[in-house]
Amino acid sequence: MHCIDACPTGALRPGTTRRQVAIGVARIDQRTCLPFQGVVCRACWRACPFSGEAIRHDALGRPYVDPPHCVGCGLCVHACLTEPPSIHVEPFGSKRRFPRETPP
Ligand code: SF4
Ligand code: SF4
Numbered sequence: 001m002h003c004i005d006a007c008p009t010g011a012l013r014p015g016t017t018r019r020q021v022a023i024g025v026a027r028i029d030q031r032t033c034l035p036f037q038g039v040v041c042r043a044c045w046r047a048c049p050f051s052g053e054a055i056r057h058d059a060l061g062r063p064y065v066d067p068p069h070c071v072g073c074g075l076c077v078h079a080c081l082t083e084p085p086s087i088h089v090e091p092f093g094s095k096r097r098f099p100r101e102t103p104p
Pocket of ligand 2: 063
């Protein structure tokens with residue numbers, strides 16, 4: 001609550017929902033993401049503040065993003081083990097399009 005009291009712009013408000021703070025949505029590039037190549041990796045899932053909601057796994061352990069739960073914070077991007085990262089944040093309103101994920 002201290003950060004809410006101290007915020008000079010009023011950007012933080014009690015009762016703010018995840019949807020209200022979302023700035024984009026993460027997308028996984030299945031062409032380079034390690035589990036899609038048969039390698040176990042959960043680095044993005046571990047980094048996500050909403051792991052198990054925003055990032056889930058299919059029966060083969062391959063990650064996918066559940067957009068309504070993702071806020072676009074980018075922590076998963078920084079945690080990704082591939083270079084360049086296999087997960088990107090697509091900002092809302094952006095014309096740039098990353099490779100589509102195939103839903104599980
Ligand atoms: S952008 Fe943030 S909320 Fe969305 S999947 Fe990545 S770490 Fe999770
Ligand atoms: S951290 Fe990167 S390589 Fe690993 S599962 Fe997530 S997107 Fe795929």
